Amino acid sequence: DGRRVVLGIESSCDDSCAAICVAPTTYGEDIISASSERLRNSDGEAELVSSIVLKQDHSLTSGIQPLIAANSHAASLPHAIVAALREAKSKGFIASITSPVEIDAIAVTQGPGMGASLASGLGLSKMLSALWERPLVYTHHMAAHALTPFLRTTTTTTARPHAPTLAFPFLTLLLSGGHTLLVLCRGPRSFKILATTNDDSIGDAFDKVSRGLKIDVDWASTSPGAALEAFVTQRTEGGEQETEDKTASKRWSLPVPLKNKPEFSYSGLKSAVQRQIEELERVHEGQIPDSDRRSLARAFQLAAFAQLESKIRMNLSSEKQGEAIKALVVSGGVASNEVLRKRLRGCLDDMGRGDVELHFPPISLCTDNAAMIAHAALLDYQTTFDLTRSPRAKWSLED
Numbered sequence: 001d002g003r004r005v006v007l008g009i010e011s012s013c014d015d016s017c018a019a020i021c022v023a024p025t026t027y028g029e030d031i032i033s034a035s036s037e038r039l040r041n042s043d044g045e046a047e048l049v050s051s052i053v054l055k056q057d058h059s060l061t062s063g064i065q066p067l068i069a070a071n072s073h074a075a076s077l078p079h080a081i082v083a084a085l086r087e088a089k090s091k092g093f094i095a096s097i098t099s100p101v102e103i104d105a106i107a108v109t110q111g112p113g114m115g116a117s118l119a120s121g122l123g124l125s126k127m128l129s130a131l132w133e134r135p136l137v138y139t140h141h142m143a144a145h146a147l148t149p150f151l152r153t154t155t156t157t158t159a160r161p162h163a164p165t166l167a168f169p170f171l172t173l174l175l176s177g178g179h180t181l182l183v184l185c186r187g188p189r190s191f192k193i194l195a196t197t198n199d200d201s202i203g204d205a206f207d208k209v210s211r212g213l214k215i216d217v218d219w220a221s222t223s224p225g226a227a228l229e230a231f232v233t234q235r236t237e238g239g240e241q242e243t244e245d246k247t248a249s250k251r252w253s254l255p256v257p258l259k260n261k262p263e264f265s266y267s268g269l270k271s272a273v274q275r276q277i278e279e280l281e282r283v284h285e286g287q288i289p290d291s292d293r294r295s296l297a298r299a300f301q302l303a304a305f306a307q308l309e310s311k312i313r314m315n316l317s318s319e320k321q322g323e324a325i326k327a328l329v330v331s332g333g334v335a336s337n338e339v340l341r342k343r344l345r346g347c348l349d350d351m352g353r354g355d356v357e358l359h360f361p362p363i364s365l366c367t368d369n370a371a372m373i374a375h376a377a378l379l380d381y382q383t384t385f386d387l388t389r390s391p392r393a394k395w396s397l398e399d
């Protein structure tokens, strides 16, 4: 009926995910030819039918352990897949869970990620491919992240009248606990990594500094990074944000490293903050006044974002393709930071690039999920009945 239905399966890290997405058969061509007029027509969009994410219990182990993760996928992925099918059935997209003839293909993450975890998703996908006689689409996890903002039905765009729809080429900043990446996206298979981190991720720096400053976190509802932002935002009575920013940055003079290099680095910043905390604890005999904690947190946040701003400036002004870029997509947990959102808008306007739209996909689509896998397959529909392909634990976005 002019539409495709894809079941996506994702198991590259520790979350067991399954999702069902549907899009017109012309979806990929429409986006590549980037006729905004056609894209604006809401019939042309991809739609998320169901998306299940089963998280692993980390309370018994510290961090992610490959063997435990793989065992956990073996136990959880079947449930995730059945749950995604059930939801699709309850919404009337498929008539039967055991033989869902409406499903056109099974998309699965082939890499990058942990080998044994990937193998779990690949095994189940191949089983379903053989059973249902439907092809597979082998998908790149990071490419799927980068293409997610096209799932526009649920993406929030900075409110501007007549905002153009997203089109290639665009820049994407992926800022999470695992990644700190600036990527140029030229097409569904054409990516250029403009900057990645040399050491720690930006999310990890937020987590460590938040903990170092003993900022309270309600783990059930928030993260250390979000708690740090909230802590900084409780401003001193009558304080002017801009003046406070300047004072804080001057006072602590935290490093913004590698100014002209194409890399991010967060370990130097993290240890510089740690040293300041130790010094303050010494001076105040363990009880750092709130005003100092807040000021240091503020300076850290600004220094962390300054690196991102400088790389965006570098690439938008120096790259030949800078002119053609009309959008900057910011995703991952750190992208929910309001200070970052404002600073990026200010940075672009300041460069005379008010024409560059900022897009912030919802966080549920930025953390690992299978909706992005099914969606990437709909956008770049390369099917195969080859069941012999194995996990690609290391797989660059540029290959």
Ligand code: KG4
Pocket (backbone or CB within 6 Å): 175, 176, 177, 178, 179, 202, 203, 204, 206, 207, 223, 224, 225, 226, 227, 229, 332, 333, 334, 335, 336, 337, 338, 366, 367
């Ligand atoms: O993408 P994400 O939710 O998941 C993983 O990486 O697994 O990213 C989580 C990271 C954490 O380091 C968290 O502290 C950080 O994003 N984060 C924030 C904010 N909200 C979450 N960092 C700064 N400001 C925020 N508002």
Ligand code: ZN
Pocket (backbone or CB within 6 Å): 141, 145, 367, 368
């Ligand atoms: Zn991911």
